[in-house]
Amino acid sequence: MSSPADRLIYMANQIGTFFRSQGHDKAVPGIADHIRKFWDPRMKRAIFAHLDAGGAGLEPNVLEALTSLKQATSLPEAH
C-alpha cells in the first residue's frame, strides 16, 4: 500500500467485499452508505478525484457506489 490513493482504493474494495455476498442491489447502496458515514471529507475528495480519473482498481460495485455517492454529496471546500 504505497500511495495514499492506493490505500483508499484498497479500503473501498474491502468494504465492497463485505457487501458482495448480499447481491448487487443491496451492495451498492450499502457501500455508498458506509463510505458516507465513516470517511472524512479529505478521504472522500481523494477517492472522488480518483473516480474522476477513471477509478482504476475499484471493484465494479464500489465504482458504482462511489459514483452515486459523489452525485449525492456536496463536500465543504478544504479549509
Place this chain on the structure above:
Amino acid sequence: MSMIEEIDFGTPRSKSETMVTLTIDGNEVTVPEGTSIMRAAMDAGHQIPKLCATDMVDAFGSCRLCVVEIEGRAGRPASCTTPVMNGLVVHTQSERLKQLRKGVMELYISDHPLDCLTCGANGDCELQDMAGAVGLREVRYGYEGENHVFAKSNGEINAAWMPKDESNPYFTYDPSKCIVCSRCVRACEEVQGSFALTISGRGFDSRVSPGMNESFLGSECVSCGACVQACPTATLTEKSVIEIGQPEHSVVTTCAYCGVGCAFKAEMRGEEVVRMVPYKDGKANRGHSCVKGRFAWGYTNHGERILKPMIRERIEDPWREVSWDAAFSFAAAKMRGIQKKYGRDAIGGITSSRCTNEETYLVQKLIRAGFGNNNVDTCARVCHSPTGYGLSVTFGTSAGTQDFDSVEDTDVAVIIGANPASAHPVFASRLKKRLRQGAKLIVIDPRRTEMVESPHVKALHLPLMPGTNVAVVTALAHVIVTEGLVNEAFVRERCDWSEFEEWAAFVAQPKHSPEATAILTGVDPKTLREAARVYATGGNGAIYYGLGVTEHSQGSTTVIAIANLAMATGNIGRPGVGVNPLRGQNNVQGSCDMGSFPHELPGYRHIAGDAVREQFEAMWDVKLNPEPGLRIPNMFDAAIEGTFMGLYVQGEDILQSDPNTKHVVAALSAMECVIVHDLFLNETANYAHVFLPGSSFLEKDGTFTNAERRIQRVRKVMSPKNGLADWEVTIGLAKAMGFEMNYSHPSEIMDEIAALTPTFAGVSYAKLDELGSVQWPCNEKAPEGTPVMHIDGFVRGKGKFIITEYVATDERTGPRFPLLLTTGRILSQYNVGAQTRRTENVVWHAEDRLEIHPHDAELRGVRDGDWVRLTSRAGETTLRAEITDRVSPGVVYTTFHHPDTQANVITTDYSDWATNCPEYKVTAVQISPSNGPSDWQKSYDEQARQSRRIAPAEAAE
C-alpha cells in the same frame, strides 16, 4: 471521613426465595431458606463468635467457636454449618457455650505469638477480637510446649517453626501466626479458582502450603489477594500495611485497569494509600480482585512520573519545564497556527479510554466545538470499534447485552478470541466458579489459553488458525441451521424473518460446513459440531469475546456472525445468555459512549443527523461540522500526506500501541505539534512538543463505564500531584485556544452529558451515590438502569441477520514468512505496560517472550530462552523464545507489554474493513536465531533516550 465498615455475615447469602422464620436469642428472624444460623443471627444484629467462617467462602465448621444451642436438639452445633429451619429456637450465649468458646480460644492462643503491639494486624485482627469477645484472660497451658511460634524451643531448633515467606512483592506469609482456619485455601479455590493453596500435613503438622511446599511466588499463586483478604490474623498481610500501619479512613472508588471495573475501597491514612481492598458491594466484582487492581497501584507515585508541564520547539531539543499557563499558550499558539496555515481540519485529538467519562467528553467537545472539526478518535479504534459497528447493525446498541452477574445463570459459556484468566481475571474467576458448578465451556482460540488450562475446568477447545474466525463462527451457524437447532419461535418473534431465511440459506451451503472449512481453519469438524450442539441446546448460552475477534480484517464481520449465532439460538434478552465483548481498558466503553468516534456524538448518534447536532450546537453555542472526521489510522495517513499537522493525545500511547510502528513514527515526525497529556514520558512523548502532566485515578473525581455498561464513581482520595485534574487541564488548553468551558466539578459535566444523551438521561452523581452504580440505558423508562438488554425486543426493532462471507486476510504466509504471529496479554501486565511496568508486577513478567511450538523451534535451531529475530513484511525485532505446545505448529505468539520488544514494529497496516481497527492478531512472520537487539531497536532506544532529556531548570526570573 471514617472507615467504611462492611458486615461479615459469616456465610454466603442464600439465593432461595422461600423464607424461613426462627427465633434467635428471643428475636424472631426471617431469612431465605438455606441461610446458616450464623448469618441469620448477624441479620438480627447478633454476632456469634467465629474464626474459620467468612461470607466470601462456604461454611467449613472447623474452629468450633461459633457453637450455639438449639432447643430440642442435642449437643452444640456449629452455627455456620447449621441451616435455619422454621420454628427453631436458638441461643447464642449460655454458660456452657461461654466455657466451650473460652476453651477453644485458649488452645488457639497457646500456639500464637503475643506480640500484638508490634504486629502488622494490630487493630485489624479477628483472633484478637475473638479473644476479647470470649473474655479470654489466661492461658493455662503456658507457651513452652510444642509450638509453631518460636524459632528455638528450650535451646533447641524448633522444627515446627517456619520463617516468613516474603517472596511475593505485595504480601507476607508468616506461618508462626497461622491458626490453620483454611480461609485462605478456600478463598483461593472458591473465589479465585486457582487452587494454588492447600493444607499440608495433619493435626498439629497442618500448614498452609502454596503448591507443594513452594514459596508463594514460586507456586501457581496469581497474587489476586483473596487469601490476604480472607486471613483473620497477621499471617497473610499486605506489606504496605506492615510498613505504614492501619488505615484511618476509606473511600469507595473504581479500579483504573481493565474493563471489568472492580469497585475498591481505597484505605487511606491522610493522603497516603495504605491498601486497596475490593468492595463487597461492587456489582462488577462482588468483593474480588486481581493482582493489578489490588496491588499494582504504585505507579501513581513512581519516580518517573512527570509533575510539571514541559515544552520544546523541536523534538530533538531537551524538554523545558514551564508553568501551566506557559504550556497552554505555547500549545494553543501552535495549534491555532497550524489551523491558519493548513486549514481548520489539520488538527485533531485522541481521547483516553483510561480517563473518566467526563474527561473524555470534554476532549471530544474541545475538538468538535473548539477545534471546529470532528477529528476525534479513541483507542477503541484499535480494539473494540468492530464491536460498536457489529452490534449496532444487528441489535441496535454498541455494547454488551448482560451484566457480569448474568454468568451465574449461564449453562454454556463460549469464549472467542479472549483470555479472561489473564486479561479480565475477576470475570474469569466468576465464570470459573460457575463452570465448577457444572456449566460447560467452549473456547475458540488459536492458543491453549489459561482458561483452557484452568484447574477443574474441562473446555471444548477449538484451536483455529489466526484469521479464520468468520469461517469457524459461520460453520457453527451451519451446524445449527442444518441440524435443525434454530430457536424458530424466538427468531419469528424477535427478528426479521426474511433476512433470517436469506442468512439460513447462506450458512446452510455445503461450503460453510465444518468439514469443508476445516482445511482453512484447522479445527476438527467433529469438535466443531459438538460445540455447536452444546451451545444451541445446552441451556443458557452466553458468548464472551475479546480482541481476538475484533482485531482482524474481518473483525466487524465476526462480531456480526456472533450476533447471528445468538439470535438464531434465542440466546438474547434474559439473564445467563447474551453477547458480551470483554473490554480492554477501564473506560473503553465509556469513551465510546461519550462521542469519541469521529462520526458520532455522545450516545452513538451520527454527526450528520441535523436534529441531534442542533441540540449540541444549542448547548455548546457553536456551529458543528456535519462531516465525520479522521479515524486514528486515517490521521496517520493524512499526517504523512501533509494535511494533518497537530494532535492532542490524552492518556494514550499510540506509538507503542498502534500497529506498524515505523508508519506511526513517520506520521508523528511529520506533525508540527504533538501534545501528550499523560502520567509518564511515554513512547509517543518522544515525538511530542508539549507535555501536559496527567493525574492518576486516585487524584480526581469522575466516572468510568465498564464492559457491562455500568457507570461507577471514581473518587478523589488525594490532591493531584501535578496540580490539576485531567479535566482541568483540558479546560485550560481550551481556554488558551479561545474556547471557554466552565465547570467547577465533574458532576456538572455529567449533568450536561445527561441532558444531551437519552441513554444517560437519568444519570447523576446523586443517583450514583445512592445506588452505587447504574448500567445505561438509565432514563425514565429504566430509572435504575438496565442490567440485561433487549429483553422484550431488540433496541433497533427487529434483530437483523446479516450474511457473513469468510474472506481470507491479505496478510498471507508464504515461503519468506511461513508462520503466523498473534498477540495477547498476560495477567500481571496491562496494555502497553506504562503502569504495571512501574510496579513490582515486573517480578512475574520482566520481558515479552515469543511462544513457539517445539516443531517450529527445532526446524530453526531455536532453544528455549534463545534470542530470536522476528521478521515480518513491516519490520523486524528481537526477543527471547519460549518453547511451548500451547501454540499450534505454524503459529507463534507474543505479548506487547514492553516498549523495547517493539512487537508493533512487526504488525502491518491491514485493518478491519468497516472500522479500520488494525489487524494485530495476524501477521505473517519468519523466525531466526539472533544475537541480540536489532539495529532498529538500538536506534529507537537511542532516539528515546535523547528525546527524554529534560533541561536543568533556569534561575527564577
